[in-house]
Amino acid sequence: MPSPRGSKSKAKPTPKRTRDDVVIEDQDMSDTESTSFNYTKLEIQELINSAINQTMLTFVKKIEEAIAPLTTITTKLQDLESKMHTLEAQVTAKDNFSSINFATSLPCPHQKSVSSPANLSISPPTPAPDRHKAVVITGLPEATKETMATLTATLLEMTTAMGIASFDFDKAFRVGKATAGKGPRPVIVKLLRSRDKWTLFAQKKQLYASKTGKFAQVYINEDMTKEERKTAGELRAKLRELRVTGPTTMGTIRKDILTTRKAGVVDKKYKWTPTGITIIP
Incomplete structure (x- = not known):
């Protein structure tokens, strides 16, 4: 007996397609949730590059803001250094002026005035010799056609005999002209430190422990x-x-x-x- 509500037709199912016995489901494109937007690799790379560039611009701006005070300080230091150089030049000029020796003789008709710049002579300061860091060694054996290398070797051999390890110095040289039959020339040794001189004086007695030693006739004195x-x-x-x-x-x-x-x-x-x-x- 037919239903009082009338017959209701059933929706026909969507036929399934097959391909080589594999069932292929049809996608309902009307469903918004089932629709996706796929980005290509090129688009993704462009997005990444854009983000990196924006980040770098922000980072550089922050760095510039941070170093701005340092740039100001550097400029002030340069100005201060320039002023110091100017002051040093003024002090040097003043010192040179104070060392000017004025002629004391009275002017005559054949002489220029005392106030003339031609009568002014500047005496440059003579540096005092640095004798407190130097010694004179007499009797040190001198090799034939001695060189700096052989002189250094002789000095190191002597200081080793004195019990001084790793002895070092600034420079050393013989005084006078080598003459046959006159014995070794004196040696002036410029030391690096004043205390090195007192070390030599304290240890030189070791040279005289043996009266027949190579350095028994060597004497070390101050440079006077x-x-x-x-x-x-x-x-x-x-x-x-x-x-x-x-x-x-x-x-x-x-x-x-x-x-x-x-x-x-x-x-x-x-x-x-x-x-x-x-x-x-």
Whole structure:
């Protein structure tokens, strides 16, 4: 018996397509959720590059904002350095002006005025010799046709015999012209530090431990001026005079003072003066 509501037709199912016994489902394109937008690889790369460029621009801007104060400081430092150079030039000019020697003779008709620049002479300052870091070595064996390398080797051999390891110096050279039959020339050694000189003085007694050693006749003294050498020579003569009556007397000379010792104990002190050598009370 037919239904009172009438017959209702059933929707026919969508036929399934087959391909080589494989069922292919038809996609319902009317469903928005089932629709997707696929980006190509080129589009994705363009998006990545755009994001990177934007990030880099932001990063560079932040860096520029951060280093702006440093740029200002650098400019101020450059200005300060320029002012310092200007001040140094002014001080140098002032020092040079103060060293100008004015002629003291009165002008005559055949001479230019004293105030004339032609009568002004600038005396450049003479640098004082750096003697406090130098020693004079006498009696150091000298090789035939000696070179700097052979002189250095001889100095290192001597300092090794003194018990000084890894000795170093600035420069060394012989004084005078080599002459056959006159013995080795003195050597002036410029040291790197003042304390190196006192190390040499403290260890030079090791050279005299053997009277027949290679360096037994080597003597190390301070680098002195002509006047200082004259003073030291007279004090050494005084010491030799004292040893005639006291063979065990020992002495050390420091500048213009001779200190004598007996059995390691200070005995007397002698001072050199232009009028003679006197005992210090």
